[in-house]
Amino acid sequence: MPDSSGSTGGTPETHVIDFRAAERLLAARDPQGAVKLLDSVIAAHPENTAARLLRARAFFAAAQLRPAELEFSIVLEREPDNAYAHFALGRTYERQGRPDQARRHFRLAAALDPNPEYLQRAKFDT
Structure with missing residues (x-):
């Protein structure tokens, strides 16, 4: 049975759930929580530009400016x-x-x- 915890690997469905939960955490001013959820999504789907953009926003909100810069730059390479x-x-x-x-x-x-x-x-x- 596939791991559906969302924290390691997970399924496409759990990654969508984690992405949506990360959006809510960022809106609730918990950028570190959002980053933690998005790390697993991006590990499984490094090509997911929307997840990278959301993680960049979370890094920025957490004043982690160098990681934010790197993620925004990756997004701009793709878009x-x-x-x-x-x-x-x-x-x-x-x-x-x-x-x-x-x-x-x-x-x-x-x-x-x-x-x-x-x-x-x-x-x-x-």
Whole structure:
């Protein structure tokens, strides 16, 4: 019988459950709990970009900026037109005190999606 615990291996169904639970944990401000669940999902499905994006968000929320940077970068390697990932990577660089890299990604996000928050951070008028 396959392991359905979600913590080691698991089934595709348990990985979906773990992903959804991780979303809820992140929304409830428990980013470390979200990362723990997503680790098993990504171990089983390293190509799962949605899980990587959620884990990047959780790392960012936990102020684990280097892991967040790495995960957002992986997402952007796979989806270079992901405006949110550019914006979030820009915020990560901003928190790391790297304004030039942050500005580059804020501008890419704004170019891909004219979201008012992206446009404000891109500072095209300066």
